[in-house]
Amino acid sequence: MSQIRAFLAIDLDNDLKPKINKIIKQFKQIDTRIKYVELLNLHLTLKFFGEIDSDGLKLLENKIENVVSEFKPFNVKVKGCGVFPNNNHIKVIWIGIDEDSIIKELHDKLDSEFVKLGFDKDKKFSTHLTIGRMKSAKNRNQVESVIEEFSDIEIGEMTVNNIVLKKSTLTPSGPIYEDLKVFEL
Numbered sequence: 001m002s003q004i005r006a007f008l009a010i011d012l013d014n015d016l017k018p019k020i021n022k023i024i025k026q027f028k029q030i031d032t033r034i035k036y037v038e039l040l041n042l043h044l045t046l047k048f049f050g051e052i053d054s055d056g057l058k059l060l061e062n063k064i065e066n067v068v069s070e071f072k073p074f075n076v077k078v079k080g081c082g083v084f085p086n087n088n089h090i091k092v093i094w095i096g097i098d099e100d101s102i103i104k105e106l107h108d109k110l111d112s113e114f115v116k117l118g119f120d121k122d123k124k125f126s127t128h129l130t131i132g133r134m135k136s137a138k139n140r141n142q143v144e145s146v147i148e149e150f151s152d153i154e155i156g157e158m159t160v161n162n163i164v165l166k167k168s169t170l171t172p173s174g175p176i177y178e179d180l181k182v183f184e185l
Contacts, residue, residue: 003051
């Protein structure tokens with residue numbers, strides 16, 4: 001039985017992508033190695049499943065449908081810029097999501113259902129959009145300056161109407177995402 005690499009996500013509203021692209025352009029002016037997420041791939045990951053087969057997908061879809069039926073569409077603010085794990089050792093550059101209490105509740109309910117299917121419980125969950133992964137410490141102070149400049153930036157608001165089960169195909173030029181199923185809230 002064939003396996004696919006899958007994850008569950010909230011896609012970023014297209015209206016907000018140009019503002020995030022302006023931030024990415026500021027980072028691109030720095031002489032350092034950052035692998036950027038393609039604008040069309042920007043999303044908030046609710047759960048990464050790894051490799052699963054078609055039977056596993058069906059089980060996941062049932063669990064997801066049951067949980068999302070309890071939720072209505074909600075608004076979130078996209079704002080701020082930061083890093084993981086910290087400024088001394090930057091691995092991930094992210095854009096923040098405000099109003100994470102509803103997202104956290106959605107995540108936690110989904111995660112507890114996924115645990116019943118044998119998936120590991122998420123130890124840490126953070127509402128963020130990864131925009132880049134730092135591959136070198138070169139000119140880290142300049143990267144920190146851009147992060148500081150955008151730490152409180154208000155990017156905009158979006159309505160979360162659905163969550164998406166996605167397939168991820170890894171390629172040398174970066175991942176290719178394909179929507180497997182959209183679950184309306």
